[in-house]
Amino acid sequence: MLDVAGLRVSFGAIEAVHGVSLRVRHGETHCLVGESGCGKSVTALAIMGLLARGARRRAERIGFDGTDLLALSDRGMGRLRGSRIGMIFQEPMTSLNPAYTVSSQLTEVYRRHRGGTRAAATERAAALLGRVGISAPGLRLGQFPHQLSGGLRQRVMIAMALMCDPDLLIADEPTTALDVTVQAGILRLLAALQAEMGLALLLITHDLGVVARVAHQVSVMYAGEVVESAPVAALFARPTHPYTQGLLASVPVPGKLRRGQPLDPIPGSVPRIPPDFVGCGFRERCRFAMPACAVAVPLRERAPGHSYLCQLTP
Amino acid sequence: MLRHLPTALGALIVGAALLAALFGPSLVPHDPFAQDLLRRLVPPAWLGGDAAHPLGTDQLGRDYLARLVYGARISLVIGVVAALTSGLIGITLGVLGGFFGGWVDDLVMFAITCRLSIPLILVALAVVSAVGSSLSVVVLTLGLLLWDRFAVVARTTTMQVRRLDYVAAAQAAGASGFHVLWREVLPNIAHHLVVVATLEVALAILLEAVLSFLGLGVPAPLPSWGLMIAEGRDYMFFEPWVIMVPGLSLFVLVLGINLLGDGLRDLLAASRDA
Amino acid sequence: MRRFILRRAILGVLVCMTVLVISFGLTRVAGDPALAVAGPQATAADVAAIRRAYGLDRPLPEQFFTWVGAVARGDLGRSYLFREPVANLIRARLPITLTLGLVGLGFALLIALPLGIVAALHEGTPTDRLVMLVALLGQAMPSFWLALLLIIGLGLRLQWLPISGIDDWTGYLLPGLVLAFSAIPALMRLTRSGMIDALGSDYIRTARAKGLSRASIVLKHAARNAAMPVVAIAAVQLGFMLGGSIVIESVFSLPGLGFLAWESISKNDFPVVQAVVLLLAVIYIALTLFADLLNAALDPRLRTG
Ligand SMILES: Nc1ncnc2c1ncn2[C@@H]1O[C@H](COP(=O)(O)OP(=O)(O)OP(=O)(O)O)[C@@H](O)[C@H]1O
Ligand SMILES: [Mg+2]
Numbered sequence: 001m002l003d004v005a006g007l008r009v010s011f012g013a014i015e016a017v018h019g020v021s022l023r024v025r026h027g028e029t030h031c032l033v034g035e036s037g038c039g040k041s042v043t044a045l046a047i048m049g050l051l052a053r054g055a056r057r058r059a060e061r062i063g064f065d066g067t068d069l070l071a072l073s074d075r076g077m078g079r080l081r082g083s084r085i086g087m088i089f090q091e092p093m094t095s096l097n098p099a100y101t102v103s104s105q106l107t108e109v110y111r112r113h114r115g116g117t118r119a120a121a122t123e124r125a126a127a128l129l130g131r132v133g134i135s136a137p138g139l140r141l142g143q144f145p146h147q148l149s150g151g152l153r154q155r156v157m158i159a160m161a162l163m164c165d166p167d168l169l170i171a172d173e174p175t176t177a178l179d180v181t182v183q184a185g186i187l188r189l190l191a192a193l194q195a196e197m198g199l200a201l202l203l204i205t206h207d208l209g210v211v212a213r214v215a216h217q218v219s220v221m222y223a224g225e226v227v228e229s230a231p232v233a234a235l236f237a238r239p240t241h242p243y244t245q246g247l248l249a250s251v252p253v254p255g256k257l258r259r260g261q262p263l264d265p266i267p268g269s270v271p272r273i274p275p276d277f278v279g280c281g282f283r284e285r286c287r288f289a290m291p292a293c294a295v296a297v298p299l300r301e302r303a304p305g306h307s308y309l310c311q312l313t314p
Numbered sequence: 315m316l317r318h319l320p321t322a323l324g325a326l327i328v329g330a331a332l333l334a335a336l337f338g339p340s341l342v343p344h345d346p347f348a349q350d351l352l353r354r355l356v357p358p359a360w361l362g363g364d365a366a367h368p369l370g371t372d373q374l375g376r377d378y379l380a381r382l383v384y385g386a387r388i389s390l391v392i393g394v395v396a397a398l399t400s401g402l403i404g405i406t407l408g409v410l411g412g413f414f415g416g417w418v419d420d421l422v423m424f425a426i427t428c429r430l431s432i433p434l435i436l437v438a439l440a441v442v443s444a445v446g447s448s449l450s451v452v453v454l455t456l457g458l459l460l461w462d463r464f465a466v467v468a469r470t471t472t473m474q475v476r477r478l479d480y481v482a483a484a485q486a487a488g489a490s491g492f493h494v495l496w497r498e499v500l501p502n503i504a505h506h507l508v509v510v511a512t513l514e515v516a517l518a519i520l521l522e523a524v525l526s527f528l529g530l531g532v533p534a535p536l537p538s539w540g541l542m543i544a545e546g547r548d549y550m551f552f553e554p555w556v557i558m559v560p561g562l563s564l565f566v567l568v569l570g571i572n573l574l575g576d577g578l579r580d581l582l583a584a585s586r587d588a
Numbered sequence: 589m590r591r592f593i594l595r596r597a598i599l600g601v602l603v604c605m606t607v608l609v610i611s612f613g614l615t616r617v618a619g620d621p622a623l624a625v626a627g628p629q630a631t632a633a634d635v636a637a638i639r640r641a642y643g644l645d646r647p648l649p650e651q652f653f654t655w656v657g658a659v660a661r662g663d664l665g666r667s668y669l670f671r672e673p674v675a676n677l678i679r680a681r682l683p684i685t686l687t688l689g690l691v692g693l694g695f696a697l698l699i700a701l702p703l704g705i706v707a708a709l710h711e712g713t714p715t716d717r718l719v720m721l722v723a724l725l726g727q728a729m730p731s732f733w734l735a736l737l738l739i740i741g742l743g744l745r746l747q748w749l750p751i752s753g754i755d756d757w758t759g760y761l762l763p764g765l766v767l768a769f770s771a772i773p774a775l776m777r778l779t780r781s782g783m784i785d786a787l788g789s790d791y792i793r794t795a796r797a798k799g800l801s802r803a804s805i806v807l808k809h810a811a812r813n814a815a816m817p818v819v820a821i822a823a824v825q826l827g828f829m830l831g832g833s834i835v836i837e838s839v840f841s842l843p844g845l846g847f848l849a850w851e852s853i854s855k856n857d858f859p860v861v862q863a864v865v866l867l868l869a870v871i872y873i874a875l876t877l878f879a880d881l882l883n884a885a886l887d888p889r890l891r892t893g
Binding site for chain 3: 048050052077078079080081082083086087089091094095096097098099100108109112113144146157160161
Binding site for chain 3: 435436439523524529550576
């Protein structure tokens, strides 16, 4: 469904993402995890072509369902965004336009891509609001974003992303900004919607508990790179990259992960990697670092679908 | 480099105007008040006039260049003195309101609202007309009227500075309010005020020209640029340069001051970010 | 919201009262108006008679309260010069100045909004700098000089537009355009900075993620939010423009409020001067209040919050 290879994004002299490869299959939930600042949001935005001005995106391949997104014009990309690829952002409080009603913001995306009457779009909006667990959708449709709580706004965002029945949904830490009590509900909703609508879901998260419960495939990011990618069971059973190992070791009882577990297990912090950096970005924090780590890092395959980026062999 | 071009241009213009105002009147060989009724409305040199009057002469045969540089002096004096006067009033009010808050601030806000609701040009005209037109009356009137932006900016920036740690610390350490204002607040808002000051100098120069143009500013025969334009009005259809020369000077000088002010703001913003 | 309006109304009344005092004081700071009315050939007896007729022999505070009382009843006094109630004069002149102000505001918005949006869309590029240079040029332009240039250029040489008087609506175009210049820089800057803020916001990213057209993103989503402060400033600028129309009206010989005020000032006709100052202040206060209300109407957060 989504096939990204060698994605690089730089802001002036810093390269926030260097060489990310990802594959999200049809109907699969793919979790992208990594600590704050490692480039998860930038990766998602780069796939959508929504990077801020001043950012530079290069990639070997960004394919979506057979379409080459790299070759697509902004207009062509616009036809996919909101209709075949939906996106939910990290900041529900500011992601809705304060000047327009919920109804107006929901229907405009539907009418843009699917056309039809306002009444039909409104009907669809009301139905989706109900589906994402908002009671009294009729009332909510007439309200403005500031009249909704954070959790409600995020549900509206989800409904908005689903208005046109997308094939792929990218959710960038959809619960980070919300109260812990609301987080569970939103995640359960996403998982249910994914299963029900057969969506491919690229879920960005901090939370290993979430990963254990909903993911099919997991990619672990560190300092702008995917250092390990594996089916969820394999990742938890046989974490191979030292960073992944550290990550999992920091969780109190292995196998019984708790939600809300913050992801900052290893001493030190994410370094800023200059663009001409070679070798492994993790080597300064790595227990197993060796001279070869400063030269090049091979991509190794441990099992079908389980690859990692390291000098070590399992 | 291109980014600093406007600022450099502004500095160049203002520098040139300062030099002209300082030394021009003694360098130009003509008296700006001496009439020569035989040589009236001589066009500037490039329009076929004579070399003795490079910018020509006015309707009374007075040398235009001499009047122009003398006019620069008037404009700059009025601009600077009016801005200083209004700065004193506006900054005092703004800093007091921003620093003490409460009813002091309410009072200051009230004063600003009153000032803004008074039609500026009209009141300036009325005052000058009532008191009698002279250079000092014009300066004072403008100074007493143009303080609103100073007050607004001083007030908001003081409010921001007051919340900073070291100001709070100085107050907690028992420094008197006045001491804190003088030593901690003012130096930290000064750069905003400098930018406002350039704007106000430019505005005062423009307003002086307006008042003089309407006949209630600097009295004739003083060569204010506004007055020169007013006097040239009767001849402008046949000799457009009589209003071009002073008008363009006014426009360029005000533009130069504004360019300089804008550049100053960017420079200060950049130096604080660094 | 109701509390807010009440507060603003009380403030407005207080400001009006202050302006009353100021505009009264303004006309009494110097000069004996009786002398001016009587003219140079008048005898001392004539002057004394005039003084008595207009109540100028009374103590100043008494004159003030008499005037305020009359104003409160809607009586603005009689003009010395036109020998006519001031209210009549104003009624005849105000529409001209209001029309001029609205035409000016129209021009200003028509020029400033697109330019501000274009600058914001090209923030930091040469286009942006060029547009901002236009704002600076406008700010430095002496309006009366620009008016004269336009009169020479458009009116006389090309004979496109009438250069003085208002025989029909075209008479407002040239003065309106000149008047607009004073408001353009502020409106343009505010539009630009508002648009830059809006364009960088999360909801614009959302709009892009929805695949909306560029026109819809810029004009519907960003401009709508950037418009709120611009509307407020536009109303305030209209107030300034009405006050500044005195210059334009005198250059283009438009018989509006400003022209009336200018004549009255030069002739010491102070009942008129007082009344015009007061009227312009009241209009300004009303406009700022209107701007706040309009803002509340435009911003759902203020309307329902
Ligand atoms: N517009 C930008 N300009 C410059 N640098 C940026 C920009 N956006 C992101 N970055 C940099 O890119 C890096 C990755 O940021 P990103 O937002 O992708 O992190 P993240 O993994 O999503 O973190 P979080 O979990 O906090 O959301 C950061 O170091 C950030 O400083
Ligand atoms: Mg992020």
